Amino acid sequence: MCDTCGCHSPSDPLIVEVNQSLLAANDEAAHANHHRIEAMGAVGLNLISSPGSGKTTLLEKTIEMLGRDLRIGVIEGDIETELDAERIRAKGVPVVQLTTGGACHLDAPLVGKGLDALEGQLDGAGLDLVVIENVGNLVCPATFALGEHQRVVLLSVPEGQDKPAKYPGVFRTSQIFLLTKTDLLPYFDFDIAAASAEARRINPALQIMALSATSGEGMEAWFDFLRQITK
Amino acid sequence: MCDTCGCHSPSDPLIVEVNQSLLAANDEAAHANHHRIEAMGAVGLNLISSPGSGKTTLLEKTIEMLGRDLRIGVIEGDIETELDAERIRAKGVPVVQLTTGGACHLDAPLVGKGLDALEGQLDGAGLDLVVIENVGNLVCPATFALGEHQRVVLLSVPEGQDKPAKYPGVFRTSQIFLLTKTDLLPYFDFDIAAASAEARRINPALQIMALSATSGEGMEAWFDFLRQITK
Numbered sequence: 001m002c003d004t005c006g007c008h009s010p011s012d013p014l015i016v017e018v019n020q021s022l023l024a025a026n027d028e029a030a031h032a033n034h035h036r037i038e039a040m041g042a043v044g045l046n047l048i049s050s051p052g053s054g055k056t057t058l059l060e061k062t063i064e065m066l067g068r069d070l071r072i073g074v075i076e077g078d079i080e081t082e083l084d085a086e087r088i089r090a091k092g093v094p095v096v097q098l099t100t101g102g103a104c105h106l107d108a109p110l111v112g113k114g115l116d117a118l119e120g121q122l123d124g125a126g127l128d129l130v131v132i133e134n135v136g137n138l139v140c141p142a143t144f145a146l147g148e149h150q151r152v153v154l155l156s157v158p159e160g161q162d163k164p165a166k167y168p169g170v171f172r173t174s175q176i177f178l179l180t181k182t183d184l185l186p187y188f189d190f191d192i193a194a195a196s197a198e199a200r201r202i203n204p205a206l207q208i209m210a211l212s213a214t215s216g217e218g219m220e221a222w223f224d225f226l227r228q229i230t231k
Numbered sequence: 232m233c234d235t236c237g238c239h240s241p242s243d244p245l246i247v248e249v250n251q252s253l254l255a256a257n258d259e260a261a262h263a264n265h266h267r268i269e270a271m272g273a274v275g276l277n278l279i280s281s282p283g284s285g286k287t288t289l290l291e292k293t294i295e296m297l298g299r300d301l302r303i304g305v306i307e308g309d310i311e312t313e314l315d316a317e318r319i320r321a322k323g324v325p326v327v328q329l330t331t332g333g334a335c336h337l338d339a340p341l342v343g344k345g346l347d348a349l350e351g352q353l354d355g356a357g358l359d360l361v362v363i364e365n366v367g368n369l370v371c372p373a374t375f376a377l378g379e380h381q382r383v384v385l386l387s388v389p390e391g392q393d394k395p396a397k398y399p400g401v402f403r404t405s406q407i408f409l410l411t412k413t414d415l416l417p418y419f420d421f422d423i424a425a426a427s428a429e430a431r432r433i434n435p436a437l438q439i440m441a442l443s444a445t446s447g448e449g450m451e452a453w454f455d456f457l458r459q460i461t462k
Contacts, residue, residue: 018249050281051369051398052390079370081396102400104335104370136397138282139310139335139368158389158412159283165312166367167282169333181389184418 026144029108033147036115041126042073043229046146048170049154051136054180054213056084058154058222059131061213063091065223070128070230073121075114077106077135084133094121105141106134112147128230138163142170150229156181157188161195164202171202176209178222183212257375260339264378267346272357273304274460277377279401280385282367285411285444287315289385289453290362292444294322296454301359301461304352306345308337308366315364325352336372337365359461369394373401381460387412388419392426395433402433407440409453414443 037044047055056076063072074095076084085097096117098110111132118130132148134141153174155163158181164171171177177199179192196208209225211218268275278286287307294303305326307315316328327348329341342363349361363379365372384405386394389412395402402408408430410423427439440456442449 050283050367050390051394052281052387078397080399081393083393083397104368135370136281136394137335137368137370139366140371156283156389158387158415159281162312162314163282163367166309166314168311184389184415187415187418 023143026108029112030145030147033108033111033115034149035147036112037130037147037149040073040119040122040130042071042128042130043150044130044132044146044148046132046134046141046148046151047154048134048138048141048151048174049136049156049180050138050159053136053154053156053159055133055136055154056087057213058178058180058211059133060087060091061219062131062223062226063088063093065219066226067091067093070226071126072129072131073118073127075111075118075130075132077110077133079103079135094118094127096121100135104135104137104139105144106132106146107144108146129226138167138170142173150175152176152178154178154180155195157184157190160188161190161192161198164195164199168202171199171206174203175205175207176225177206179208179210181212181214182210182217183215254374257339260343261376261378264339264342264346265380266378267343268361268378268380271304271350271353271361273302273359273361274381275361275363275377275379277363277365277372277379277382278385279365279369279372279382279405280367280387280411281369281390284367284385284387284390286364286367286385287318288444289409289411289442290364291318291322292450293362293454293457294319294324296450297457298322298324301457302357303360303362304349304358306342306349306361306363308341308364310334310366325349325358327352331366335366335368335370336375337363337377338375339377342377360457369398369401373404381406383407383409385409385411386426388415388421391419392421392423392429395426395430399433402430402437405434406436406438407456408437410439410441412443412445413441413448414446 072093074088076097082097085095088095096114151174153170303324305319307328313328316326319326327345382405384401
């Protein structure tokens with residue numbers, strides 16, 4: 001089992017065994033999701049970050065910019081509320097809200113139900129990109145594959161540059177690191193080079209982009225990346 | 232079991248049973264911690280928030296202001312690194328770093344070991360205040376009592392005002408809600424009244440303070456609160 005799993009109690013070894021069977025079942029469902037996303041003609045992303053790092057705003061701007069060229073479908077994960085799905089629905093793309101009812105992360109069986117609901121909105125048409133926005137949590141989602149092709153971790157400037165060192169699990173298991181809200185750099189003691197170096201120490205293969213969905217700075221590289229993986 | 236526990240997979244009922252016995256053991260250990268904190272002569276706080284909401288900075292400023300009048304001891308919880316304990320140690324108070332080795336929250340047995348280590352630094356002297364800084368996570372720590380007298384949830388302005396509605400568990404189980412980084416209000420579309428109203432809808436008894444550890448705004452109310460509970 002991945003030792004970055006937050007979903008067991010640190011003092012109780014008993015639960016490790018249960019988690020092992022849980023994760024094996026999750027991996028199997030993730031594998032099935034992966035093939036379903038490919039059968040739609042799409043590439044899947046799993047967005048992971050703390051609450052309020054800018055996942056939904058990034059997604060809104062991405063749909064505004066690329067929504068005419070790419071067919072984008074979204075699965076929103078939250079503990080409660082439909083707030084995020086409403087924001088995405090307003091942008092005119094197919095969206096499904098999953099609520100975990102308390103749980104701290106999405107898992108692959110639940111995302112499988114999300115794919116059912118997404119397919120129901122498509123009338124047989126395909127997609128180019130399926131974006132799964134995970135529950136706001138920098139720890140537990142790192143342990144649960146959902147069937148994505150690429151995992152994207154977001155860290156916003158206000159959270160502080162020490163976060164890759166303090167929460168290494170999600171940086172270790174992601175392919176893309178988006179450093180968000182760079183428009184706020186003037187107001188924070190945040191060193192992009194230091195945060196990037198720390199993240200690369202944990203995961204040398206990590207692709208890093210710094211951007212601001214508000215000012216637009218750095219967004220072109222993100223759009224290019226999406227165009228490339230959906231070609 | 233508290234249904235806000237993030238520490239089980241949303242699709243697997245099997246793990247609920249294991250968690251029930253886990254939480255019963257945790258509550259027992261929390262009860263013991265509670266009495267140990269009182270035996271030190273102290274009141275215990277459990278600080279919970281997302282990564283980067285300003286828990287450690289608040290604690291630094293609190294020690295600077297009250298450290299001469301109150302004997303403060305700190306237990307730092309992190310997944311990895313001693314970074315936070317080093318920051319607190321520099322302020323000259325007894326501090327213990329707990330690292331969970333991957334897990335997403337502190338639990339009471341681990342905090343019990345933290346109290347052992349804290350007592351070892353005191354040479355028999357007492358404390359007025361024991362502050363436990365939890366792992367940065369707005370979900371899972373809400374389920375685990377640590378033996379605290381008051382639970383304090385922090386939400387920073389950059390995280391967005393929709394967070395009480397989206398992460399209700401921790402607002403339901405806390406006594407104090409600190410709205411932090413108010414110096415950043417000019418740069419964000421954040422409505423303090425709306426965030427407070429939403430939090431009070433979830434928990435009408437919640438005591439709410441808005442403050443900035445950077446500008447000092449609102450800090451006096453927090454210091455007064457600490458002076459009062461340690462009288």
